[in-house]
Amino acid sequence: MAEESVRFGILGCANIANKLSRAINLAPNSTLHAISSRSLEKATAFASTNNLSPEVKLYGSYDEVLDDPSVDAVYIPLPTSLHLEWALKSVQKKKHILLEKPPALSVEELDKIIEACNANGLQLMDCTMWMHHPRTYRMKQLLGNPDLFGNLKSIHSNFAYCAGGDFLTKDIRVKPDRDALGALGDAGWYSIRAILWANDYQMPQTVTALPGHVVNEAGVILACGATFLWQDGRVATFECSFLSHMSMDIIVHGSRGCLSLRDFVVPYEENCASFLSSSNVSAYFLSSSNVKFPGNFDTGWDPRPTEHSVITELPQEALMVEEFSRLVKSIRDIGAKPDLQWSAITRKTQILVNAVNTSIKEGLISVTL
Amino acid sequence: MAEESVRFGILGCANIANKLSRAINLAPNSTLHAISSRSLEKATAFASTNNLSPEVKLYGSYDEVLDDPSVDAVYIPLPTSLHLEWALKSVQKKKHILLEKPPALSVEELDKIIEACNANGLQLMDCTMWMHHPRTYRMKQLLGNPDLFGNLKSIHSNFAYCAGGDFLTKDIRVKPDRDALGALGDAGWYSIRAILWANDYQMPQTVTALPGHVVNEAGVILACGATFLWQDGRVATFECSFLSHMSMDIIVHGSRGCLSLRDFVVPYEENCASFLSSSNVSAYFLSSSNVKFPGNFDTGWDPRPTEHSVITELPQEALMVEEFSRLVKSIRDIGAKPDLQWSAITRKTQILVNAVNTSIKEGLISVTL
Numbered sequence: 001m002a003e004e005s006v007r008f009g010i011l012g013c014a015n016i017a018n019k020l021s022r023a024i025n026l027a028p029n030s031t032l033h034a035i036s037s038r039s040l041e042k043a044t045a046f047a048s049t050n051n052l053s054p055e056v057k058l059y060g061s062y063d064e065v066l067d068d069p070s071v072d073a074v075y076i077p078l079p080t081s082l083h084l085e086w087a088l089k090s091v092q093k094k095k096h097i098l099l100e101k102p103p104a105l106s107v108e109e110l111d112k113i114i115e116a117c118n119a120n121g122l123q124l125m126d127c128t129m130w131m132h133h134p135r136t137y138r139m140k141q142l143l144g145n146p147d148l149f150g151n152l153k154s155i156h157s158n159f160a161y162c163a164g165g166d167f168l169t170k171d172i173r174v175k176p177d178r179d180a181l182g183a184l185g186d187a188g189w190y191s192i193r194a195i196l197w198a199n200d201y202q203m204p205q206t207v208t209a210l211p212g213h214v215v216n217e218a219g220v221i222l223a224c225g226a227t228f229l230w231q232d233g234r235v236a237t238f239e240c241s242f243l244s245h246m247s248m249d250i251i252v253h254g255s256r257g258c259l260s261l262r263d264f265v266v267p268y269e270e271n272c273a274s275f276l277s278s279s280n281v282s283a284y285f286l287s288s289s290n291v292k293f294p295g296n297f298d299t300g301w302d303p304r305p306t307e308h309s310v311i312t313e314l315p316q317e318a319l320m321v322e323e324f325s326r327l328v329k330s331i332r333d334i335g336a337k338p339d340l341q342w343s344a345i346t347r348k349t350q351i352l353v354n355a356v357n358t359s360i361k362e363g364l365i366s367v368t369l
Numbered sequence: 370m371a372e373e374s375v376r377f378g379i380l381g382c383a384n385i386a387n388k389l390s391r392a393i394n395l396a397p398n399s400t401l402h403a404i405s406s407r408s409l410e411k412a413t414a415f416a417s418t419n420n421l422s423p424e425v426k427l428y429g430s431y432d433e434v435l436d437d438p439s440v441d442a443v444y445i446p447l448p449t450s451l452h453l454e455w456a457l458k459s460v461q462k463k464k465h466i467l468l469e470k471p472p473a474l475s476v477e478e479l480d481k482i483i484e485a486c487n488a489n490g491l492q493l494m495d496c497t498m499w500m501h502h503p504r505t506y507r508m509k510q511l512l513g514n515p516d517l518f519g520n521l522k523s524i525h526s527n528f529a530y531c532a533g534g535d536f537l538t539k540d541i542r543v544k545p546d547r548d549a550l551g552a553l554g555d556a557g558w559y560s561i562r563a564i565l566w567a568n569d570y571q572m573p574q575t576v577t578a579l580p581g582h583v584v585n586e587a588g589v590i591l592a593c594g595a596t597f598l599w600q601d602g603r604v605a606t607f608e609c610s611f612l613s614h615m616s617m618d619i620i621v622h623g624s625r626g627c628l629s630l631r632d633f634v635v636p637y638e639e640n641c642a643s644f645l646s647s648s649n650v651s652a653y654f655l656s657s658s659n660v661k662f663p664g665n666f667d668t669g670w671d672p673r674p675t676e677h678s679v680i681t682e683l684p685q686e687a688l689m690v691e692e693f694s695r696l697v698k699s700i701r702d703i704g705a706k707p708d709l710q711w712s713a714i715t716r717k718t719q720i721l722v723n724a725v726n727t728s729i730k731e732g733l734i735s736v737t738l
Binding site: 214233260263278 | 522523525529531575577579580581583592594596598602603604606608610612613614615616618620622623624625626627629631632636637638639645647648649650668669670673674684735
């Protein structure tokens, strides 16, 4: 029994479910057991588009997935406004939950989901895929190195894309009754998580939205930014947008080093990703004393930044599924308890997303946490 | 006469003058005629360190440079608090002025310098070297391309360095009676210029400092940031610091493209510099519609960003001197008028530097321009 895969059911055939159904199939400890949509036709079309095995069960309602006793865990890519309802129903049916981000519209909603999972011994994890790429761990090692990075001073992150087509009129992410947090809850989620990650999940003291956010006619955020300040002086800024061309940068500034990458959410290539770091670059030419090295007129950087490349044998989303399933198996097969670190960082991210939203709604006030 | 080089005198042997004396020697239309310091010993040591030609005149006071009728133009690397005095004295002696940044402590001071130069038909240019690198022109072409970049949406820039040693206690840039604008006037100058440059020198409507600035005991800024907002919704953020490891990034976000570089102030290498751009990257996987290309699960960026490399035969500071001298020669040899575009962008940069300073001093208020 301990060798058996975790069997997934998917609630809804959202576009992102294409990627996750593949990831579930790629993860060695996971099996796609069932998919569902609001109609059997949609589920059938999804199975066909994704060349799913004929053994995958196709359901015309989400409830049928929850009623299937073979399903260990559900992946929920529904619009955020439906997360609370379907997460709680999933908990009632004792299903572990891999939850698309943003997990909830408010911290209160999220807390109901977290409490329900915890009370029932069920694992909860949000779908922030880049967290699971080996590059992310490698970068964290560097950020923790006092000689190469020193103390974290500031971080900037952005995530933007122009999805084009009918996205700005029809996507759930621009609808107040679906994903009401708009670009902040979608693209902003990633940058806010990146900021928390770099800061060892220490929460800032204040959250202040930047001037210049853009909302649509229904009031949903299409672009915004914010700045965070920690008690010890660390600062962060981020931008997120549905209106700018694709970008996904992190730049982390330390007292002795700097780390940056431009593809943190979706790496340029699936099997190899890189980042840049520089440490202890000579800045003598900027100092007050006279030139130390005759003939050396700061004609460049010494040393130049280092590119670190990291191979991954599975794509980051499959690694996420694998880690989630590992935790689910520990609970299912050996009676372990849920790993609460994941819901803890989910909750911190949600708090900051909602604090930015509050700052925007209340005229760019500084929100104290 | 029209073939004769522009003859430079340098007022003060600041560290940066090492770089500029070399640049003057490298620029084909320029000659280093004289250097000066507050003592002849210092001037002699400077000449020795930099292997200056024995023909370069060494003066033990700045006035002697100004009194030398062979000097066409002066380079002024003095502390900012001395700029007004020595710029006006230089104008009295009909010297063109290449002025280290920040050019002044206030817009009012700068205006006195600009007005004096203009009234006397003298060229003024500030020392923002990266403006003169051919990479900068190449990047501007890309930013102006509607197909590859679209409309500018936002820009982020930073410039930081830890000069180390006794910089934080002894450098003129941390002294209220010398370069009172601190990191804002020094490192911040570059990022603010980058923001203006990318925005075709259109001024923002509001300037708001970010929480978390750091000042020393004397009140001089060691690190700060700000956000700018234009009337049409464009936004910018920048950070500058004496407390973080070397970094010098620009990221410009357009509706159809993105441009970035990490070494805008001092390129990694002197003779070749690069930047990255991406345009029209497919974001179909983020759209609301179902997967368009079976088998393509956004496993990377298509296309990947393009690296643009630009060769320069002269370092950027020599190109700056060359351009300045070309303008001086036009005035000296054919009776042209000063090119006022340079003082115009100097003034806009100074306005923004001082607006950020005002915002900081007045509790992070939003300063309307």
